[in-house]
Structures are given as C-alpha cells and as structure tokens.
Amino acid sequence: MIEKGTDHLSVGLPKHLGILMDPSMEDFLAKVHKKAIAGWKLGLSESFFRKILFVAGGFVLVILIAIFLSLVVASIPAIRHFGIGFLFGTTWDPVKGEFGAFPFVIGTLFVSLLALAISTLFSLPISIFLGEYFKGGAVSTFITSVIELLAGIPSVIYGFCGLFLLVPAVRALEIKLNVAPYGVGIFTSSLVLAVMIIPYSASIGREVISLVPSDLKEAAFSLGATRFEVIRKVILPYARSGIFAGILLSLGRALGETMAVTMVIGNSNFIPKGIFTPANTLASVIANEFTEATGRLYLSSLVELGLVLFMVTTLINILGKVIIRRMGREGK
C-alpha cells in the first residue's frame, strides 16, 4: 500500500541509478522529473480530494435528511391542528377547513392492492417464462426488451391512453354490469397501474427464479418430476421470499404513482363505495389540489399527505430490499 498523503514523485530518483546511466540520460530524467513535479503540484492534494469525495457522499445523506425534515416542518400546522386523527378523519372539505386523510388512505390501498393482484397474475408467468422456460435466445431477448420499454414509457402517456382507450371500454362494461357508468374510477386506475408495475415485479421475479440452485432442480428431475412439478414444488417454494419482495417493491411504486392514476381515477374526495366508483389516492389528491391550495392549513395538510406517502413507501422499499439481500446471500 502506498502511504496516504505523500507526493510520490518528490521522493526523487534513486541516486544510485545515476552511476549506471550516462550523464545525458541523467540530465534528461532530471528534467522530466522536474516537469512532472510541477505538474502534480498544480493538481489536487490527496487529502483535499478525499474531502471532496466525502462531501459528495455526505451531501446525499444531507439531502435525504433535509427532505424528511422539510416535509415534517411544512406539515406541522396540520399535525398540530388535527393530531393523529388526521389519518382517520373521513371528511376532506377545503371550504370548511376540515381535512381528514381517510378517504385517500382507503383509495390508495384499494387501487394499489387491486393493481398488485392483477399485475401479479401476469408478472409471475413472465418471471417463470424468462427465468425457467426461456433463459436465453431470441424469444427471451424480445420479451425482455419489450418489458424494459414498457418500464420506460412516461406515466403521463399511460394516463392519456388510459383516459382515451380504457375509460370508454370500462364505461361499456359498467353499463353491461348495470352499475353507474362513470368510466373513470378505482377499477380503471388499477388496470393502468397494473400494466405499469408489471416490469418491476417481473424483473425481480426473474432474477430470484434464476437464482434457484440447479442441483435442487436436477435432483427433482432425476426423480422423474415433470417441469411443472419442479416449478411448483422446488422453484416457487425456494424463490418465494424473493418473489414476495418483488411484489412488495412494486407495491412501493404503485402507492406513489401519480399522473396515470390522477387522470383516470375521477377525483372524488369521498370514501369509495365499490371498485367502480371514482376516488382519490394520496398522490392524486396532492397533484390535483396543491396549486389551488389556499391557506396555511390546506397546504400543510397536503404536505402531510406527502409525508405519509414518503414514510410508507420508504418502509416498504427498505423491507423489500432487506428480503432480497438475505435471499441473495442464501443463494450463494
């Protein structure tokens, strides 16, 4: 290891080398050496450079703490005024100055869980498809690229397409089912959201399924098990916690998704009565009302919704990552 903080060139050329070299060569080397030292001296010193690195790393930490503190500080008026009852208050009425988050908490849970159920129905087969049936080759590359592109489409475009393609279809379905034909609502948003989160749970699911040790699979095959039986009795039980973590991480994403949901959920501030009624999620109510929020209490109530969203998604993300990390260690 080279010692910290020393300028390696200023140590100088070893003197005994001069004996072996002709004088002109020695002159040349000395010149180069001098130039080199002048060059290095202009550069950063090592300790200063290391300080910059630490500052850059620490900066990220500071940003995160500042984000949390700003959210807390900005929502203090609401926290003071409503206390913990904020989460359970069932009325959100800006005119009367009454702010309760319960309709949005319910709306968020409804939409996200329904979306999660729908997307798992598709992401699990994709994970098996890519992790077991078609591990490589053209088909696998094709599906993987399409799914990656799916993840890259901006959420406002999902919302736009949902609004103009899905809403009329859902409205027709609602007329057939004899419920109020809003078109927009929880069901529509869950469908859009489900499509949006498929890539996340699928990519994690694929990874954990391909982590399953092949000797376990081979043992089962050699006992005469069919592929289906291997998947059901060996792969899925082994990858269970990882698949769960993937679903958890996509839940974190679903909870915070804003634009697509805002455009197709119908924006109603009441507790939803069924899956076909309009509602609002935590994120969509912030998106809708933030710019028109007048008054300190109104604004800080909206920020508090953001704080709730921040804490819930952070918790879910950390939990998901911990599960995946533990699974990765076991797999090794």
Next chain:
Amino acid sequence: MKEPSIRKRIIADKSFKAIVILLSFVSILPMFFILFFIIRKGISVVDWSFLTHLPKPVGEIGGGISNAIIGTLMLIIISTTFSVPVGVFAGIFLCEYRKGKFASFVKLAIEILQGIPSIVIGIIAYVWVVLSMGFFSGLSGGVALGLMMLPVIITATEETLKLIPDSLREASLALGVSYPRTILKVVIPAGLSGILTGILLSIARVAGETAPLLFTAFGSPFMNFNILKPVNTLPLMIFNYATSPYPDWHTLAWGASFVLIIFVLGLNLFTKVVTRKWKVQF
C-alpha cells in the same frame, strides 16, 4: 394416497407451459396497443410547423409545441448540471470507501431517495425553491428533476467503477501518479462509458416526468428562455391538454405524446445499443 397417472401429469405440465406462455404474451400487448395508438393518432399531427410553432388558444386551428420542446431541454440541462457533478463524485466515494460504515449509510440513503414518489419530490422542490423565491420557475423544476436523477447517476457510477480492475489503479499509483490523478485520469476514463450510460438513462427517466413539475415548472403557453419563469415541458403539456375538454387540444396532446415517446424510447434504445458496444471489459 393415489398418485395421478403419468398421462395426467404430462397434460398438467404441457398446459401449465401453455398458460405461462399465453399470459406472458398477453402482458406485453399493452405496449403494442400504446405504441400503435400514439403513432396512429400522433403521426398525422406532427410536421415541421407543429414542432416550430407556439400553442394557440382554444378555437384557433393549428399551433405547435415548440415552447414545450425547448422547456424540456432546458429543464434537462438544469437538472444535469446539478446532479452530474454530485452524482459522479458520490459514486466515486461509494466505490472507494465501499467497506466503511459511513458509505453504507450513504448507500441506504440513495436507495431511499430512489424510492421516493415523484410527487413528493415535487413538494420538496416547491418548499425549497418556490416558497423561498416566491414564484414558480424552471429552476425549481430543474431542482426536482435533479433530485430524481441523482440516485440513478450515483448507482451507475458506483457499479461501473467497481468493475475497473484494481491492477489498473495499482499500475498508476506505482508509477508515482498521485491518488486524485489516478482516479480522475485513469479510473474515471476507463469507466466513462458506464457513467455516460447512467447519465443518459437518468435523463430518459426524468424527461417524461410530470408529477414533480406540476407545482414547480408549472407550465406556460409562451416561449420562455428565462429559468426564473414558469416553463412548459412536453409531459406537462400532454397532461394539461389531455385533461382539457377541447378535442383540438386532445389532438395536440397526441402529437406531443408521439414526440415525447420517440424521444424517451429513442434515448433508452440508444443507451442500450451504446452500452453493448462500449461495455467496460477487462
């Protein structure tokens, strides 16, 4: 217990495989639906005057999206200026001190930062920039997007630098090159392609963001080069026009979606191709 016959087991196996393949293909259908509709409805709208003209008020025919294109590029430049220096240095930090306790905290912070919903980032930029300056501005939108780019750039830098073999840096140090020079002139250039890929991907990620811009960049119908004034971007424009009740504006929104999707997916594809070519290999 009675075992199912071999015939039944084979049928179960075959039908399971069929179901898996069927569901997998069904779930990539939305991608083609979306692309198909955006292209069909958008391509007839997009022409040269659409790209170079300002939007017109309701009722007047025509109008374009030039201000939104300029605004999107402006915000990308602002956010990149913020996030690239910090991101790259933080990435170097994580790679150089990966065993330290402090680094593990930083890493956790990055993971949390990455998971923060975009609307919350919008609130933060509003509280930090808009409230303290007193008006909506492109700058605040740039800050919001910069915050979203940061974790992507840091992770990409760290992952790339980890792949650079120690022998390279040891060779440089052994030649007497100082530590900062070794990092800046040997390690970083060796991993430059990976870092650039990360930056491009982060741009692709934020170029389509709407939620953090709703109450920061805010949107405007005018051409504006001043970063201290409200700025229009493509996603904001799509949102505002799509949720408006006017069919003319819906048409404009389809055109804007077409441009946006070409830009974002093009950037993604370009990055993918480039990554394959430039991949850090040792």
